[in-house]
Amino acid sequence: MTGVEGTAALTPEPADQEATRKAEAARRKAEDDQQFAAFVEASYHQVERALSAKCRDRGLVEDALNEAYLFGQIKWSTLRDHVNPAAWVVTTARYKIMKAEQSRRRETAVAPDELPPSTPQPDIADVWTAQEALRTWLHQLPRRHAEVFQMDHDGFSTQEIAHILGLTKSSVRWYRAAAKKRLRELAEEAGYTDSEGRRRPGGSHGSR
Amino acid sequence: MDLDDILALARTRQPSSLERARARRFARAVQSQYDLSRAEGYEIIVDTDLVDPLATEVDEATRVARAAQLAKLGTIIWTPLGKVAGSGRLTWSDEMAMIFGHAPGTLRLTLRTLGKLVHPDDLPTVREVIRTVWRQKRPDEIIFRVVQPSGSVRHVHCHLEIVETAGRPSGLIATGEDVTALEVARQERRRRTIRSQMLAADRYPQDILTGLPTRSYLTDEVDRARRTTAGALIVVATEPATRSPATLGDEDRDELTASVAQLLRTIVGDQMTCGVVGPGLWGVLLTPVDEDSDAAETLATQIIERFRSHLFGIRQRTSRLNTWAGVVHFHGGVQASGSDLLIDGEHAAHDARTQGTPITVLDKPVLDADRTERCRARIRRAVAADRFALFAQPIVDLRLNQVTRHEILLRVPSETGELVAPTPFLDVAERVGEILAVDKWVVDHALELIGRGTQTSHYQVNISGKSLADPGLLSYVTEAIHRHRVRPECLTFEITETALIENRNEAMDFATGIREIGCGLALDDFGTGYANLAQLKYLPVDLVKIDGMFVAELRRSPANQAIVSSLVNLGHALGIQVAAEHVQDDESIELLRDCGVDFAQGYRTGRPEPIAVSPEQQVRSIEFVFRVPPQCTALG
Numbered sequence: 001m002t003g004v005e006g007t008a009a010l011t012p013e014p015a016d017q018e019a020t021r022k023a024e025a026a027r028r029k030a031e032d033d034q035q036f037a038a039f040v041e042a043s044y045h046q047v048e049r050a051l052s053a054k055c056r057d058r059g060l061v062e063d064a065l066n067e068a069y070l071f072g073q074i075k076w077s078t079l080r081d082h083v084n085p086a087a088w089v090v091t092t093a094r095y096k097i098m099k100a101e102q103s104r105r106r107e108t109a110v111a112p113d114e115l116p117p118s119t120p121q122p123d124i125a126d127v128w129t130a131q132e133a134l135r136t137w138l139h140q141l142p143r144r145h146a147e148v149f150q151m152d153h154d155g156f157s158t159q160e161i162a163h164i165l166g167l168t169k170s171s172v173r174w175y176r177a178a179a180k181k182r183l184r185e186l187a188e189e190a191g192y193t194d195s196e197g198r199r200r201p202g203g204s205h206g207s208r
Numbered sequence: 209m210d211l212d213d214i215l216a217l218a219r220t221r222q223p224s225s226l227e228r229a230r231a232r233r234f235a236r237a238v239q240s241q242y243d244l245s246r247a248e249g250y251e252i253i254v255d256t257d258l259v260d261p262l263a264t265e266v267d268e269a270t271r272v273a274r275a276a277q278l279a280k281l282g283t284i285i286w287t288p289l290g291k292v293a294g295s296g297r298l299t300w301s302d303e304m305a306m307i308f309g310h311a312p313g314t315l316r317l318t319l320r321t322l323g324k325l326v327h328p329d330d331l332p333t334v335r336e337v338i339r340t341v342w343r344q345k346r347p348d349e350i351i352f353r354v355v356q357p358s359g360s361v362r363h364v365h366c367h368l369e370i371v372e373t374a375g376r377p378s379g380l381i382a383t384g385e386d387v388t389a390l391e392v393a394r395q396e397r398r399r400r401t402i403r404s405q406m407l408a409a410d411r412y413p414q415d416i417l418t419g420l421p422t423r424s425y426l427t428d429e430v431d432r433a434r435r436t437t438a439g440a441l442i443v444v445a446t447e448p449a450t451r452s453p454a455t456l457g458d459e460d461r462d463e464l465t466a467s468v469a470q471l472l473r474t475i476v477g478d479q480m481t482c483g484v485v486g487p488g489l490w491g492v493l494l495t496p497v498d499e500d501s502d503a504a505e506t507l508a509t510q511i512i513e514r515f516r517s518h519l520f521g522i523r524q525r526t527s528r529l530n531t532w533a534g535v536v537h538f539h540g541g542v543q544a545s546g547s548d549l550l551i552d553g554e555h556a557a558h559d560a561r562t563q564g565t566p567i568t569v570l571d572k573p574v575l576d577a578d579r580t581e582r583c584r585a586r587i588r589r590a591v592a593a594d595r596f597a598l599f600a601q602p603i604v605d606l607r608l609n610q611v612t613r614h615e616i617l618l619r620v621p622s623e624t625g626e627l628v629a630p631t632p633f634l635d636v637a638e639r640v641g642e643i644l645a646v647d648k649w650v651v652d653h654a655l656e657l658i659g660r661g662t663q664t665s666h667y668q669v670n671i672s673g674k675s676l677a678d679p680g681l682l683s684y685v686t687e688a689i690h691r692h693r694v695r696p697e698c699l700t701f702e703i704t705e706t707a708l709i710e711n712r713n714e715a716m717d718f719a720t721g722i723r724e725i726g727c728g729l730a731l732d733d734f735g736t737g738y739a740n741l742a743q744l745k746y747l748p749v750d751l752v753k754i755d756g757m758f759v760a761e762l763r764r765s766p767a768n769q770a771i772v773s774s775l776v777n778l779g780h781a782l783g784i785q786v787a788a789e790h791v792q793d794d795e796s797i798e799l800l801r802d803c804g805v806d807f808a809q810g811y812r813t814g815r816p817e818p819i820a821v822s823p824e825q826q827v828r829s830i831e832f833v834f835r836v837p838p839q840c841t842a843l844g
Contacts, residue, residue, distance in 0.1 A: 033239060041237035045223050069238045071254045083262040091261045098279050130217040144367075153219065163261045166275025168268050168381065170370040171347040180211075187211040 038077050038122050040069055043086040046154045050090050050164075052135075053150035054143055064100070068093035087156070087164050094164070137186040141179055148172055149179035269371045273301060276383045282307045284317070285371070287379040296379075299323060307364055307386050309356025325360060327353035338380070341368045347375055351387065363391035406767040415484045416760045416790065417462055419468030421634060423550075426483030426491050429658050431546025438539040439495035440504030443470070443553030444511055445561060445623070446488050449528040458815055460522045467520050468529065475514050476507070485550060486632035488622060489557070497537070505569060508533040512566050532560035535569045544573035551579060551636060561623055580640050587633075587642040591649050596620055597627050598654055602814035603668070603787065606801045613666040615702070615809060616654040617816050618646070632703075638674050647675040652688050657819050658699075659692030668700045668730060673738065676703065677710035682721045689725065696726035700751060704732040709743075716747065723748050730787075735775065744782055751807075752779050756790025759810070762794050773803040780804065 044065075051061045068089045072079050079085045134153075138146040144165075151161045158176075162169045187193075213393040223231070245252050257278065264271055273283040282304025288296040298319060302312035308325050311739050315321065326334050337350045347369045354362050366384035370377050412425045421429075433439045446468055448456060456464070465487075471489055476482050481493040492511070494504050514532040534556020536549055544552070552574050560568040574582075590596065596618055603613035618634075619627035637643040647670075654669050675681055689696055701722055709715045719729050730751035731739050735758055743749070754775055758768045773790065779786040788800050791810030 028389065035234075037235045037239060040238065041228065041231045044231035044234055045227060065234070066241075068256075068295065069234075070252065073238055073242045073254055074252055075258055078258050082260040087261050088258075092256050095256070095278055102280070105270055127217055130214045133214060134218050137536055160262055163264070163271070166272055166279065166383075168272055168282075168347075168369045168371050170345065170372050174346045176541055184211045186212060192209050192211065192214060194389065 032076055035080065036073050039072075039080075039085060043089065044139075047086055047089050047093070049154055050096065050147065050151045051093055051140055053146040054094065055101070056139065060097055060100055061093075064093040064096040065089075067096055067151075084160065087160055090151075090164050133190075134183075137183050140186060141182055143177040145175045145182070148175040149183070152176050158207075218516055246345075250436045267371075267373060269379060272369065272371070272381050272383065277301060281383050281385050283384070284322075284366075284382045285379060286381075295319070304384060305574075307362065307384060308354050308792050309358060309360070309362070327355055329353070336370065341370070341382060351391065362386050363388045379640050390689055406770070408765075408767065413757055415469075416756070416792075418466055418484055420469050420473070420490075421481070421482065421483035423485055423635070426481065426485065426493070426548075426658050427546040427550055428478065429481045429483075429546070430491075430493055430549050433493060433495045433544065434538050434540070434542050434544070434549060436540055437496035438499065438537075438540070439493065440497045441510045441536045441549050441553045442488040442492040442494070442504060442511070443485055443516070443534045443536075443556075443557045444492070444508070444552070445532045445534075445557040446490065446515060446529045447622070447626070449530045456522070456527075458811075464520055464527060468515070470513065471514065471518060475511055484580075485554065487628035489632070490556060491550065491553065499539070504535045504537065505567065508535050508567050509574050532557050533567045534560055535567060536573060537569070537571050538573055542573060544576070545577075547635070547639065548576070548579060549573055551583065554632075555579075555582060558623060583636050585643050587637050587640070587646065590620065591645050591800060594649075594653075595643070596646075596649065598650070598819045599627075599816035600667075600819045601809060601816040603807050604797075604813045605808040606797070606808055607804055608632075611665075611814065613668060613700075613807065615668040615816075616650070616670070616819065618670070619816075634672070638672055643672045644678050644681070645673045646680075647671050648684060651685055654819075655688045655692040655694050655699075659694045664697055666698050666700065668702050670704050670732065671700045673703050673709040673715070676715040676718045677715075679714060682718050684723055685722065689727075700728035702729050702730040702732040702753065703739075704737070708740065719747050719749075723750075733789075735771065744778070744784065749784055751785045752789055753787040753789055753809075756788075756810070759788045759796065759800070760790045760792055763793070769799065769803070772800070772805065776804045 021091050046064060048061065051064065052058070055064075071092060072085065072089055079088060082088055118191075138150060141149070147165060148161055148167075151164070152158075152172075156164070158169055158172050161167070162172045165172070167175075242252075243331045263449055264274075266274075269285045269287075273285065276283045280303065282301050284298060284300045284304055286296050286298050296319070298317040300308075300317050303314050305315065313642045322329060323335075334350060334352050337348055341348045347367065349365065349367050351363060351365045354364050356362060362385070364384050365387040365518045366382045368380060368382050371379040371381050373379075380698075412421050414420065415422050448461075448464060468490070469484070472482060472492075476492055483491050485491040492507065494507065497503055512533055515529050519526045520530060521527075534553045536556060538544065538549060538551045539822060541844060552570060555574070556568040556570050573579075599617045599619050600614040601617055602611040603615060604610065605612040618630045620630045620633045622628045634643065634646065637646050640693075651669060651671070654667070658667050671681075685701075688694075689699070690709055703709075703719075723729055725820065728750040729748060731743065731747070731749050732753050733739070734752045736755040744752070752775065754772060758771050758775075762768050785806040786804075787807035788796075788805050789809050791797060791808045791812050793802065793812055796810075797808055797812065
């Protein structure tokens with residue numbers, strides 16, 4: 001009977017352990033979730049800009065972001081050990097966009113690049129208009145150039161860009177230079193020619 | 209401010225609170241999706257590679273190829289061996305092999321086999337692009353065609369990149385995909401763009417001078433109307449009310465004609481069909497009109513009153529118009545055709561003039577027999593009484609820049625006795641079967657005039673395609689040539705194709721016969737009449753005259769330029785010379801010369817002039833022709 005009693009007395013024990021384990025798991029999940037949410041908030045704009053340089057369809061970018069981050073959250077335990085988890089998100093979302101564009105192309109056979117150029121930017125007075133002007137000009141560049149330039153501008157290294165976009169490093173360097181050259185031309189066409197802020201008497205004031 | 213400043217400024221930006229909120233909202237949305245899937249116990253399948261893209265430790269070529277594979281793109285990797293140009297090792301991915309139409313692993317790729325897979329027309333470009341990429345060490349893109357083993361052709365887009373090993377260029381990688389659907393769509397878009405640019409904006413060919421629809425368009429419209437509804441046709445006859453019409457020059461006349469057309473358009477409005485019936489003849493179609501309505505009479509009266517009261521300005525002078533009108537009523541499904549109704553309208557207007565009344569009204573179309581008889585009688589009278597005149601219009605040889613030919617043109621007297629263009633007259637003559645008499649008259653009188661001259665120019669005489677059916681025509685022409693002692697090599701007969709060639713065999717006999725005696729043969733109004741390409745093959749034609757419709761608007765119409773230059777190429781390939789009619793300005797002459805047109809004819813190179821003077825003037829340079837003020841008295 002004691003055995004029965006004992007067993008009976010022991011039964012709550014595993015249940016307790018179970019509860020503790022559950023509580024522990026919940027605590028860990030909450031922690032993970034919090035960590036992941038922080039990652040999303042920190043990386044969202046950077047990732048979104050990189051993808052926008054590739055694809056002008058905002059709806060598609062939004063869908064791809066959503067799926068990539070959701071996958072990211074499911075696999076956060078692996079992902080958090082990555083060098084830069086944002087790189088994985090960009091890569092994953094890019095494949096998603098490419099897949100969608102490929103199937104869309106099969107259906108309609110419309111080239112996504114042939115959109116009318118956006119209107120030129122008025123006076124650049126503040127940070128926001130500067131960024132908007134940049135966005136407008138980037139849309140007039142070949143997509144690969146724009147993508148490389150935007151990611152470079154957002155602080156990704158050459159190595160990272162090459163890995164994320166599946167390009168060779170030499171291509172990344174060349175596209176970045178080509179994009180900058182074309183952007184300078186566009187800026188000059190829009191009337192932004194002289195760098196007043198850096199004019200030194202007698203010295204050259206070429207670009208850094 | 210320059211680009212660097214703008215970039216620096218853009219980089220300083222921190223996300224605004226709104227944007228931060230957006231990121232948070234996004235994070236929460238992802239979180240809730242995730243929680244929902246856990247709560248409901250279904251698993252979201254992650255079909256993505258979880259390898260850290262930044263932590264891969266492979267060489268660059270393998271890394272790019274792997275990325276391409278994930279993106280469903282094919283790759284070809286080239287690794288040079290030693291310093292020998294054009295050698296090296298090639299490997300392609302399974303995906304790329306399939307793009308080229310080969311099952312994975314079945315073909316070992318070498319530079320030679322690759323060269324055979326690319327479309328021969330694209331191969332030089334592909335080679336050049338690859339060489340440039342390798343020489344300049346920069347990426348590039350190329351679209352080329354691939355010929356698959358089955359023979360089908362696919363368009364492939366390739367992205368070419370330099371692969372580095374330890375910081376030094378060590379090879380090339382091409383990442384590619386099949387873009388045939390895109391390329392075909394792009395070509396189709398381009399074709400549609402060209403088509404819409406080339407397609408004439410107007411639904412119908414307009415009269416060059418007045419901008420109104422032509423006689424043939426109006427005829428068709430009348431014909432369409434009479435098949436379905438009751439209606440009325442108004443034909444208005446106008447003539448300048450000057451005592452001596454001869455004082456009006458050609459350009460004055462053109463100006464007057466244009467302003468009459470404009471006034472007519474103002475009176476009838478844009479909705480109603482109106483058009484040019486002939487020189488000094490205008491048509492207006494009213495549909496539908498009730499049996500007892502007098503809308504047509506009212507409109508006719510209105511037109512006449514406006515025309516008569518309007519003071520037309522011609523340069524510094526002013527002129528009034530004498531005007532009469534004929535109205536023909538018809539009911540739906542009437543027997544008489546569109547052109548019959550038009551002739552009835554002309555006759556009615558003519559009657560109004562002779563009777564001295566402003567308007568003559570026909571309640572229904574005239575009986576067919578009566579109409580035909582009246583037309584025939586008019587033509588026979590004109591032929592018997594020699595009431596025609598012959599004019600000559602210079603034709604410029606564009607290679608020599610000289611007038612080397614003249615076209616002999618018929619002029620018929622209008623009601624006031626002015627000599628006008630014969631188009632409506634000949635149209636009627638062809639319809640009622642009297643054209644042969646007119647053609648014989650023209651041949652006989654033209655040859656007589658030519659025989660009297662020095663015969664240093666070359667003369668082109670018109671013969672209707674309908675007359676060719678007459679078996680006696682050839683002997684008539686041959687006899688006339690002998691009688692008037694005309695050198696046959698100075699003559700070309702232009703077959704006008706407003707009517708169908710009635711009997712092909714007979715026409716062939718005439719054409720062959722006329723060339724045997726040494727005369728040339730031309731097809732007139734080519735491109736708008738019944739003349740078809742088969743005739744270029746079977747008829748022994750020496751010259752094709754492109755219809756003025758394609759020439760008059762040559763400068764502004766790329767479509768006309770395409771048609772003219774193609775006709776020139778076609779003609780020259782068949783050993784046929786090409787002439788252009790209705791040349792109106794110097795730019796057109798230059799364009800025609802560039803196209804390789806042999807002869808040009810039109811107001812710019814010389815208006816038709818009475819023949820008594822013209823053919824005697826010897827070969828003149830084109831510049832000289834330009835300086836001669838046009839003094840003749842009729843529309844070309």
